[in-house]
Amino acid sequence: xxxxxxxxxxxxxxxxxxxxxxxxxxxxxxxxxxxxxxxxxxxxxxxxxxxxxxxxxxxxxxxxxxxxxxxxxxxxxxxxxxxxxxxxxxxxxxxxxxxxxxxxxxxxxxxxxxxxxxxxxxxxxxxxxxxxxxxxxxxxxxxxxxxxxxxxxxxxxxxxxxxxxxxxxxxxxxxxxxxxxxxxxxxxxxxxxxxxxxxxxxxxxxxxxxxxxxxxxxxxxxxxxxxxxxxxxxxxxxxxxxxxxxxxxxxxxxxxxxxxxxxxxxxxxxx
Amino acid sequence: xxxxxxxxxxxxxxxxxxxxxxxxxxxxxxxxxxxxxxxxxxxxxxxxxxxxxxxxxxxxxxxxxxxxxxxxxxxxxxxxxxxxxxxxxxxxxxxxxxxxxxxxxxxxxxxxxxxxxxxxxxxxxxxxxxxxxxxxxxxxxxxxxxxxxxxxxxxxxxxxxxxxxxxxxxxxxxxxxxxxxxxxxxxxxxxxxxxxxxxxxxxxxxxxxxxxxxxxxxxxxxxxxxxxxxxxxxxxxxxxxxxxxxxxxxxxxxxxxxxxxxxxxxxxxxxxxxxxxxxx
Numbered sequence: 320x321x322x323x324x325x326x327x328x329x330x331x332x333x334x335x336x337x338x339x340x341x342x343x344x345x346x347x348x349x350x351x352x353x354x355x356x357x358x359x360x361x362x363x364x365x366x367x368x369x370x371x372x373x374x375x376x377x378x379x380x381x382x383x384x385x386x387x388x389x390x391x392x393x394x395x396x397x398x399x400x401x402x403x404x405x406x407x408x409x410x411x412x413x414x415x416x417x418x419x420x421x422x423x424x425x426x427x428x429x430x431x432x433x434x435x436x437x438x439x440x441x442x443x444x445x446x447x448x449x450x451x452x453x454x455x456x457x458x459x460x461x462x463x464x465x466x467x468x469x470x471x472x473x474x475x476x477x478x479x480x481x482x483x484x485x486x487x488x489x490x491x492x493x494x495x496x497x498x499x500x501x502x503x504x505x506x507x508x509x510x511x512x513x514x515x516x517x518x519x520x521x522x523x524x525x526x527x528x529x530x531x532x533x534x535x536x537x538x539x540x541x542x543x544x545x546x547x548x549x550x551x552x553x554x555x556x557x558x559x560x561x562x563x564x565x566x567x568x569x570x571x572x573x574x575x576x577x578x579x580x581x582x583x584x585x586x587x588x589x590x
Numbered sequence: 591x592x593x594x595x596x597x598x599x600x601x602x603x604x605x606x607x608x609x610x611x612x613x614x615x616x617x618x619x620x621x622x623x624x625x626x627x628x629x630x631x632x633x634x635x636x637x638x639x640x641x642x643x644x645x646x647x648x649x650x651x652x653x654x655x656x657x658x659x660x661x662x663x664x665x666x667x668x669x670x671x672x673x674x675x676x677x678x679x680x681x682x683x684x685x686x687x688x689x690x691x692x693x694x695x696x697x698x699x700x701x702x703x704x705x706x707x708x709x710x711x712x713x714x715x716x717x718x719x720x721x722x723x724x725x726x727x728x729x730x731x732x733x734x735x736x737x738x739x740x741x742x743x744x745x746x747x748x749x750x751x752x753x754x755x756x757x758x759x760x761x762x763x764x765x766x767x768x769x770x771x772x773x774x775x776x777x778x779x780x781x782x783x784x785x786x787x788x789x790x791x792x793x794x795x796x797x798x799x800x801x802x803x804x805x806x807x808x809x810x811x812x813x814x815x816x817x818x819x820x821x822x823x824x825x826x827x828x829x830x831x832x833x834x835x836x837x838x839x840x841x842x843x844x845x846x847x848x849x850x851x852x853x854x855x856x857x858x859x860x861x862x863x864x865x866x867x868x869x870x
Contacts, residue, residue, distance in 0.1 A: 347710040368733070420614035424623035429630060435804050435853035439812040440823065440845045443830040443838055447651050486611050487593040496610050521720035528722045532816055547728045547817070555729045562725045570720035 369553030378557035387542060394527065394538045397453060401460035402523045406516045408461075409468030413515070414508065416469075417476025418500065427473070434466040438526065442533055456530045456538065463526025468519040475511030479504050510581040517573040524566055539565075653839050661840030662847075675825040675841070679810060682738055682821065686745035686806040691799050693746070694753025701754065702761045718751045724812060731817050741813045741821075749805040756798025760791025796860040803856050807849055 353371050360370035369377070381387045416423050442459065449455040479485060485507065489499040531540025539562060546554045596611065616622065621629065635655050641647055642654040653661070665671045701708050726747065730740035764787055772782040814823025822841060829837035 344706075344710045345713065348714045421618055421623055422626075425626035425630070428627050431853065431857075432850045435807075436846055436849045437808040437811040439808070439815050440826055440842050442815065443826065443842075446830070480610075483593075487596060490596045490608050490611050491593065494608070496608065499608075499610055518719070521722070524720070525722040525724060528725060529812060529816075532724075532728075543725060543728045544816075547732050550732055552729065552732050555732055559725045559729060563721045566721045567717055570717050574716070 369556050373553045374556040374560060376557075377551075377553045378561055381542075381554065381557055381561070390538055390542050394531065394540075397456050397460065397538070398524060398527050401457045401527060402464060402520060404457075404461050405464030405519055405523050406468055409465040409519065410472050410512055410515065413469040413472030414476050414505075414512075417473040417508075418480055418504070420477065420481060423473060423477045430466060430470060430473070434470060438463055439529060439533075442530070445530075446534075451534055451536060455534065456527060459530040460523045460527035463529075464519040464523030467522050468515045471515035471518060472508065472512055475515075476504065476508050479507050506584070510577065510584050513573070513577040513580055517570060517577055520569055520573060521566065528562070650833075650835060653835060657836065658839040658843050661836040662843045665837070665840045665844065671825070674820050675822040676844070678738065679814065679821040679823065682741050682745065682810045683806045686742045686749060686810065687799075687803050689742070689746045690749035690753055690802045690806065694750045694798065694802065695757050695795060697750070698754040698757030699761065702758045708758075715751060715755055723748045724809065727813055727816065736818050741810055741818065744813055745806045745809040748809045749802040752801035752805060753795070753798040756801070757791060757795050760794030760798075761787075763794060764790045792863065793860075796863060800853075800856045800860055803852055804849075807852060811845065 356371050360368045360373075416426050438459070441462075445455045445459050449458060485499070485503050489503055494502070527538070528540040528543075531538035532544045533540075535541045535544060539558070543555060543558055543562075546558070596607070618626065638652070639655045642649070642652045642657075665675075701711055724744070727740070727744050730744060734740050768786055768790055769782075772786045777785065810821070811823040814821035815827045818824045822845060826838055826841040826845070829835075829841060
């Protein structure tokens, strides 16, 4: 997604100062969504759809309950472990396979195939082999996150590995293969690795939430499902918003890091 | 030493050329890469078969692969499996795939055309897949129950953004020269749109459609798995709760085959229809 194409239109009308314009642009989407939400809640029977205000109150309410705080902490901990594993393992395997054009071709269809499987169908296997505890939640989230990371890093490494510029540079400096990998390919793949890490976060979180919804003994996923049977729409909405915020903050930080590193490595951000 | 020297040297005395400049091997241990792919896939199947047959894992946990396959075939000859599991799932997947594809291409164009809207939406579209959209499913169920509607709605909501973003990339990719070509050929707006602009964006749109297919599959099955009373996701989760281990593995195997077939088919179509070479 590239943004710079839009500069032209600002010449038509007197433009707002840059910073203010950015804030307005950023706030527009949430503002429209909240207005639409409020309008829907006002039009429909309010017991069926809770408005933004009710849900915010519920969210504040939920956050003060010690039970929910425990679930939140639980989810964050499991998420941190499984995400770190997914990025580490996915990055390492992806890089290693990307370095070898032959094995890259041999493994790609298998990895793509496994990635395209809806992992949720394998969930009973996790239960059967790993039980109902933290181990299942962690590994289920890990399995969701590791393949996207691996695929992106692998493709990026494979592209660099076959790029004649890098290879000829290394050859003309009489570099060994080990030095080529360490001093040229590894730094060059860093921006793609950070992209992969950002993409992997959302998928890992999704996997964890699914596992928690399915097992139902702890975590934010369980809290969500618990409220279905109570038909507490206001509570569910409050939690959905909370989960959204929880996901967006790390994503924004990762994106910031990605943009900075990419800019430093390439002088500009691509893609 | 210039690259040209290096290349010349490669032709005369191979030994001084670093290995990484040589073209990769075509075969390892007499097998091509494709043969290795099949060998490794087959290896996993044989491993499952052996582990189960030798009793390393209890029969109540793991079945030999041949018995899983037999269970799948038995399900596929069972009429009620079609009516209650396979058909409802496939219909939901196809409907949400078509909805998200059609709406995504159109919405993507609308957003792409209006600069202000696009700039406002861009950061949120990029961050969309960081948010577990699936958290909405309990909400939809609480509001409308466990019918097919909430499932299709969830799957479409989840898939559509991939189509929107990739179509927008596609519209971005149309260079000014194509516009100028259209002008100098004096085509109408309509002709320009359908014969120049849209075809140019097709390779990117196809990438979005491939993701939409996988995402529809994923979210329909996950929703059925979690809370539903029909569909193949429900069938597998129900078989698990009933300890019907053969039904469970049979159902899982059918899903795996469908998922891989869909992925391969769409990748093949993308590579066939695209004019820019393989996009992976």
